[in-house]
Amino acid sequence: MDSLRTACTDPESLFSLPVEGLLHLVHNAFPEDIDRLQRAYSIRGSCWNPPATPSPSYILYGENYDEVNRTLIGFLALCWIHKGEYESFIGSHPSEARLTRASFEWIRSFYTQTVVTPNDLFTLIVSIIVNDLGKDPQLASDYHELTGEDISDLNHDAILLKACSAGLVKSLASLSIQDKNDVVRSLHLGASFNFGQLAQAENAPACLSGLLQMKGRPRSFQLRFLEQLLDIAGAAGHMDWTCAKKLNQPIFDAYRNVYDACQGVITGSLDLRAAYDLVLFRRVGLLESRGYRKLQVEENEDDRALTRLLCMGGVGDLETARLYENAWRHLEKPIRDNLVHSLNVDGSKVEPAIQPTYMPALISRAKDEKSLTCVMVYLARVMSATNIAYSSSAVVIERSVLGIMKKNVENGEFEQDPAVLEGVDVPPAAVALSEQDSWR
Incomplete structure (x- = not known):
């Protein structure tokens, strides 16, 4: 963990590492939490032709684990954004839905405005790693064994929040009090409000009420939104780990709409x-x-x-x-x-x-x-x-x-x-x- 924190002080060197070295550096920092993702559930498309190159989880474990791949492609997408590697990011996007370079540059600009210090970068990486831990059924079981409360019927974001409160998410211990508070606050938001669910009109207007707690806390919201963009970037990583396949132009447009809606609630204009x-x-x-x-x-x-x-x-x-x-x-x-x-x-x-x-x-x-x-x-x-x-x-x-x-x-x-x-x-x-x- 200390090695990764130190590496974050020099992002240029960090993101210049070979992919294998970068993945091992992150896994060595958060082994327990990344290992949890081996048990996490996922949904695959009906047709799947895996790439010829080894997946992130195969590099780490010698086997394919869907949610490990999804999470770590989100992390590698951060690398591509930092380095401005547009072609790596879009990869095999179909031409009619391909993320435009202008949209990629919007994401890069948002990243540079949000991640200003090495501490910001390390905190964002922690957010990426912990985001989908609630999909591990063992996490709810561990919480039940520790507290006696059965939370298995909750959504995975709510399970994660409960697990964090019980000290079951080891990565959070690496953060300062302020950084941990920002991450946990964003998880509180995620437990009742999901950016993707609003983008797809899957949730209800009442779910946006959680945004009101973001007033006066811009860093927490910005980190959460950036982490969610990276989550989408890795969302197809269990089927194609060569690029940010899911973050195409239509989905980016939907998330930009969500961002505007969120800002409206936070500022009180909507x-x-x-x-x-x-x-x-x-x-x-x-x-x-x-x-x-x-x-x-x-x-x-x-x-x-x-x-x-x-x-x-x-x-x-x-x-x-x-x-x-x-x-x-x-x-x-x-x-x-x-x-x-x-x-x-x-x-x-x-x-x-x-x-x-x-x-x-x-x-x-x-x-x-x-x-x-x-x-x-x-x-x-x-x-x-x-x-x-x-x-x-x-x-x-x-x-x-x-x-x-x-x-x-x-x-x-x-x-x-x-x-x-x-x-x-x-x-x-x-x-x-x-x-x-x-x-x-």
């Missing part, structure tokens, strides 16, 4: 609903520029619900937008009415919002009207299911479809027959945001 709708408006503007009709997000709840679905699907072209609308219009009226209502709930103690976690991953697997319809019908069930198990103070209730992705989608079952979702149970409920957590 309330939670207006900040959330900013993301929807930008999606509408993108599709309108491609020839799609103008959706009335503010005036029409039906259009607003459809816009959320378009965001969940990452829809950016005219043909796919029309496909989504056809499936939407052909839903039975009670089902569409159900979705119109539930997708317009902001989240409150009176009427909690439902957060269908991993639904974007599921909806993106639908390639025709039949499969889209099946997903929308299933989403209606997820969004409308009642469950008395959650706290009466719940503001946002999470229902994760990760289990369905693993059991019914990754094995090709959904692709062969989308109607398989008719027999799939609704996931259990967990509180994503409670009244005491909400800053509304």
Whole structure:
């Protein structure tokens, strides 16, 4: 750990190391936490042709571990950003979605404004390493053994936050009190608000309330946003570890929209609903520029619900937008009415919002009207299911479809027959945001 901290005092030399040396330096600094990532879960695409070069985890362990690769490609993306290696960063991005050089330079500028001192760099690296530790099921088990509290049903960000409070995340011990406070504060934000979930309109406006605690704490927010960009950069690292494959231009644009929405909440220029709708408006503007009709997000709840679905699907072209609308219009009226209502709930103690976690991953697997319809019908069930198990103070209730992705989608079952979702149970409920957590 001391070797890495010392290396951070000379970033030029640090990032000039060969990849193998760089990876071993980071692993030697945080062996326990990186080793945890060997057990972490991930979702792979249906088609996978691994690169010929050895992956980061293979360099370290002689085997491929998905989440180790994802995390360490995020770290290597930091290296490419620091060195200005645009071609390394974009790698095999398809030309139509390739991150532009101007966008890459925006990221570089944001990096240089955020990471000013060696301490900033070391703190950012710690943030990268710990970000997805909550995906290790053993972390929740260790917490249960230590405290007697079962947290296995919480989302991985909430599990991580709990584990940090119990001293189970070893990397944090390497930070000063101030740096640790900044990282933990960002983890508090991540436990109730996820940048990617807002980019995909997967969460609810109430989730943005956590941003209010970022007022007057710019360093904590900037580090968190930069770390999340690097997380996206590494998000496909378990399938292609040669570049920042996932951080393409459409996804970068979505994150820029999220950044603007967050800044609106933090500065007080936007309330939670207006900040959330900013993301929807930008999606509408993108599709309108491609020839799609103008959706009335503010005036029409039906259009607003459809816009959320378009965001969940990452829809950016005219043909796919029309496909989504056809499936939407052909839903039975009670089902569409159900979705119109539930997708317009902001989240409150009176009427909690439902957060269908991993639904974007599921909806993106639908390639025709039949499969889209099946997903929308299933989403209606997820969004409308009642469950008395959650706290009466719940503001946002999470229902994760990760289990369905693993059991019914990754094995090709959904692709062969989308109607398989008719027999799939609704996931259990967990509180994503409670009244005491909400800053509304």
